[in-house]
Every structure is written in structure tokens, then in C-alpha cells.
Amino acid sequence: MNAAVGVQPGRSKPLWRRRLADKVFVMVCVAAAAASVLILLLLLGSIVRQGWTYLTWDFLNNFPSRTAASAGIKAALWGSVWLCAVCMMLAVPIGVATAILLEEYAPKSRVARRLHSFIQLNIRNLAGVPSIVYGIIGLTVFVRCFGVLGNPNQYDQLVRVHTTGGLVAEGTLIEDQPASVILDVTSVQGAEQAAGMPWPSGLEINLALAQGDASSLARAAPGDEITIGLLRDYNLPLELSFALVPTPDSNATPLLTVKGTLKEVRAGRLLLDRPVGGRIEIPSTDLLTREALAVRAHEFRLASGEVIRADSIAASGDDEITLSRGRASARAIRRDQIVEYRPIGPLAVGREDSFFYLRIPLGGSVLAGALTLMLVILPVVIISSQEALRAVPRSLREGAFAAGATRWQVVSRMVLPSAIPGIMTGVILAMSRAIGEAAPLLVVGGFLFITFTPVNVMSDFAAMPLQIYQWASRPQPEFYSVAASGIIVLLTVLLAFNAAAILIRQKFQKHTR
């Protein structure tokens, strides 16, 4: 790749042509540069135009809602604040320490040199890993803790199904066995059009997320019973109606409406953790979820000497209970076989509503989300801190070393103080990356209909980008405007971050000159 190869005599075109080409190229350049400015203006303009109507004080102060007019971003805003704060507390020390190791602690031995260059290469590669992959790692490592410590979502997914006849069933939902709800169909409309449609993801049935496929629903006729799988269900009303809407931009009339009355919650798939009657005292669900010593698993010693651990207990008859653990199949045990019962706990510290509550596995909590975000932004923090450290003049270090300072004294008293503005700028930029990330949080926490702000790091969370995605992927067009309002709030926060970074940078530059 010889740099001078282009200017060979004899091959050059006449001067006027070259000058013309230059002028044309300048025009192309200006057009390209103008394009990026135009794109930015168009993007901001369209969002402000769409989001202006819903941007009121109430929008900041309301929790999410089923109607566009009363939807708000409060839970998501506070969720993002919590996530970001916890994430920074984790990422900054680790990131800056790694940067110090790489920049200030030059390796002496060959092994150490290898390690250094490996870490350096590794950080570059980590910076290129798609954020959704980090989400998957977060889900496996933080949320589930590899599944070795039981099912983290056991208490998050306490299912209550109500009908007008009273409580039908209550229990925890084992993830791999979604509860089924059987519906007596009373009316079906628009089946012909909907027969070939795929079931849209995240379809809302009142508060429940359902899975199933459209063809089985479309084939339903009045009088049929159909089964709908439910993943997270809170309060199922008597009458369900399903609206299958093909695309967001078509008008809001649903293609397919199936109405019916709830017939039953299919037994056996909804595992109850509150056994009915019996001789063995097993804590009630209230105790399980509220008390400090939360029970995570149950251990039963049988007359035969066998010990069984179970994540959940279901009463399957008057003198039989069904024990099941994780994915292992359920096993029915006669009550009189059990000689000893022991609730196993606690990998939890504190009461669930106190600010220092901690538990393992983390579940879809703020802490799990923040740890995952930490993985995403750690390479950014490390690389920018390295640059900040590198910008500190060598002479400063050499002077301190000459005065007899140890390595840590040089780092902590000379290098770090002068690198802190640069590090802070990098940290703020990393924070703005963290606050805008949606994909990893979506994997870790999923969509929850959250109407509270977090109280501790174990709370479930909503986050601004997630909430925006949820609004933007809804079929009703008025929610586009709500999404745009959410984007305005998110961009305002980001703008504040960037302004802070710029201010720090400028102050720093003045300081050194």
C-alpha cells in the first residue's frame, strides 16, 4: 500500500477536469454532511410533533395505563434512575480499576505481559458483543443463577385467578408449566379473515399475556372449549375478549374477536404452593413472600429414608400432595409417608419491603438489570478511562517516582486526580448508553405492567426504553404519540447527561491550559 502511488505522471487527466471533479466532489461532500444534519432534524422534528400532545406534567407523574390519555412514564423513569445508579456503582470501580491495571501497572514478567495483552484484546472484543447477548448472559447468570438455586420467579409469579364465583386457584407458576385457562366460547367474529394470521407477540388480554395460535382460536365456534396458555396473569375477569389486529397502521377494529366465559383453570398445570388441609404444617403464602426468612424450597424426609426437595407443593388429593422441583416431573407422595418437613431458606437478607432486601437468585430485579447493564457498559468505561489516564503527562509520574513514591501513591495522588475529569466524561457517556439500552433489559426483566417505583434493588423494574418499545409496538395508533412523549423525556435526560459531559470537558481543558 504505497501512499504515493496515486500521483503518477502520465496518468493524470487534464487539469480542468481534475478541478471540475474536485468541485463536484465538494458538492457531494456537502450533500452528505447536510444529509446527516437533515436526518437529525427530521428525527427530532417528527418526534416532537408526535409527542407534544401527551407531554404534560401528568405524563411524568402517572403510571402506565391501558388508555393512552392517562398513560405515564413515572415507573419507567424511576426504574431507569435506579438501574443507572446501581449500574454506575458497580461499573465505575471495576472499570477504573481495570484501566489503572492496564495503564499504570506495566507488566514485568512474561506471564503478566501476556495477561495484559489478553485483557486488552478481550475488552475490545467485549465492546463488540451485541447487547442482547449480554442480556442472555444476565438472564442465565444473574436472574437464574444457572438454575442451581431454584426458581427465582417463584414468588414473582404468584398467580391468582378470580372469577365472579370467587377464588378459583392460587399458586406459583412454575415457568415451564404455564397455567392454562379453559374458556367457554360464546361468540366468534371475523374468523375467516384471521385464519392464516400469525399470533402477534405480546398480545394483551386484559392484564394477561397469552400465547397460542390464531388458527385454533379462529376455528373456535360458540359452545367450544378452548385452552389458552397464560404466562403472567394477575386478575382474570369473567369475560375475555381477544382482539387480533393485523398491523398497527390499519384501523383499530380487530379482525378476530373471541368472547367467552372462564370455565376452569386446568388442574395440575397450575401448581399450588398452599396445600389444602393436612397434618403437616407448611407456611402460608403470605409468610413465604413477606417474611425475612423466605422459604425457597421444601425438604421432605420419607418413612423410607428418602429425602425429597421440592420447589413447590401441590395438594393433589385429600391425603396426597404433589412435590415438584424445577423441570423434573411432579411426584405424588402420600401424606402419611412423610416423617419430616423442613422449609429450606434463606438466601435472602432483610424484609422484602425494606431498602436493604437482598436475595439469591436475583430474579428479574433492579440488581439483575443493573448487573447486566454493567456488563454492557464496562468496556466503554474501561476504554475511556484508559484514554483519560494516558492523557496524564508522563513527567508527573516520573517526578513522583523520583520522589520515592510507591506505585499506588503515584496513581492515587498524582495520576487519578488529574485524570478524573476525563474519567467522569467517559462515565457520563457510558451512563447515557446504559439509560438508552433496551435489549438486555428486555431479556432480563421482560415487560411488566408496573405501577410502583422500586423500593430496593430486588424490586421489579420498568425502564424508559422498554416502556417506549412497549408503547411503540402496540397496535393502537394513539400509543405512538405516547411513545413519542416518552422519547422526548428520554432524550431530555440524555441531553442533560451530555451537557454535563461537555461542561466537565470544557472546565478540564481550561484547567490544563
Next chain:
Amino acid sequence: MTALPTQPGQLRPLDHATGRTKSRALRRCRETLITASLIICGLFSILTTFAIIGVLLEETRRFFTMPDVSMREFFLTATWQPLLGAEKHFGIWPLVCGTMLVTGVAALLALPLGLITAIYLSEYAPERLRGFLKPVLEILAGIPTVVYGFFALTVITPTLQRAGVAVDSYNALSAGLAVGIMTLPIVCSLSEDALRAVPRTLREGAFACGGTRLDVSLRVVLPAALSGVIASFLLAIARSIGETMIVALAAGGLAQLTLDPRDQVQTMTGYMVQIFLGDASAAGVEYRSSYAVAFMLFAMTLVVTLVGYRIMKRFREEYQ
């Protein structure tokens, strides 16, 4: 630690300055402790890498040992139908094809536009214009991807439809364009860094030979900075492959083998979003399949990133 002779009466400057005297053993002990904790923090990143590889490998292995799944089907067939129908099909190619389609559209937009803007910024633009354009690009780079997804869905697609392009309301074209806008600042700033690193003397020599600015930029500066430019292209492509929220919002959810950007496609990341939003139960084969897809995604981006850094390192011209 430097071995200073410790004679009585000799000043030990830093300790003296703070008014604290510590025993040498104590200092040495503290120094070792600090170094050790720094090394532990440094090892954390390596641990992360191992966790990624370990988790993905293990879960992918479990996926392939499940019934109805085979590696042969995964790599050699082209039907991806994990959720619908009685028979499930896991042939990865429709997802890879969707990803490549979106990435291709994005590259067609971002690479030329980004490179031209970079050349303009580095070789032509007056300082004041640079001071205006750089922040614009920084703002574009800082906008969250979910915002670009929303932009693609509510502005780009309707605009295309109004302009007479027969696109679905979910399509690869507008998703690709949005991904292109997102990666434009990456191409631009990395390429510009590479172009600016070319020493002045090279440019001055070329001007002295009678070259116009275009000759100098395209025939001297660009070839000299080519490795950095190509690396910036590859990094932008890696980002496009891994982009999630834009395609989840704007590209649709139908995994099909198509090369027409006007169709709706499902990318690898889009499929993962669909799974983790709760379309599948946690131990089901569909759920496990997302780990296999994640592994594929990770491998693809890793290869592109590694090649990018390799090119940057190997073909970089050192100017001193």
C-alpha cells in the same frame, strides 16, 4: 518499590509531606493488596468472556440434544418455524438471511455516506463547520436505538409508502435504513480518526506535485488510511448485525428466506426478542433455540470484529 537507603535523619519525601510515617512493611503489604485487587478487577472482563462462551456453548449443546432438533436441520435447511404449526422447524438460514438483508441495506447507506462525510470533515471542512458537524454526529451516535426503531416505524416506512415503494408496514428496507443512520456516526468518526492520522507531509508532498484536493484525498490520504477505514466499516457492520430494537420494531416477525428488502423479515436478534417477550415457555425447545441463535450471532459479530482489529493492526502504516 525503590530501594532507598534508610539512614536515620533522611527524608522520605511523600511520607514526610503528609506528616504520616508508615513502616515499610506496611506500605509493601498495602501495595500488594491493591495490586491484587486491581488484578481481580482486570480478570473480571476475562471472566465475562468465559461466561458468555460457556453459557452459550452449554445451552446450545442442550438445545441440540433435545428431540426434534438436529444440527443437520439447523445448518442445512431453510425453514424457521419454531412457534407455529404442528411440526417445528429449526433451519437457521431465514434468520441469517434477514440479518444480512438488514445489514446490507444499512451498509449501503452508512458506509459511503459515512466515508464521504469523514473525508469532508478531515480534508475539506472549515474549522467552524467541523465544530458544528461533529456535535451533530455525536448526538446521532448518542440516540438510543429504540428511538431509531420508532423513527423507522412512524416516519421512514410511511415516507417510503408515500413515495410509491410497495413496502409492508414492517419491512427490511426501513429497518435497514434506520440501522444505517445509527451506524453512520461510527463509520464517520472512526474513518475520520484514521484519515486525520495520516501525516501532513504526505498531503503537502502530493499538493506540491500539483494534485488537486480531490487527488490528494482520494489517491493519497485515503489509501494511506485504508486499514483504519476498512476497520471502521467492519465495526459498523458488526454493530448492524447485533442491532436489536430497530429490527424488533420495524422489520416484522416473519422468518422468511428473501432477498427483497420490501418484504418483512425476522432477524436473529428479532427472534430472540420475540422469545424473551414471552412467546415460549422457559424449558421449551423454542426457548432453548434462542441460545443457539445467540451463539450464531455472537460468533458472527466476533469474527467481524476480530477481522476488523486484525486489519487495523496488520495493515496500519506507522508514521512517526
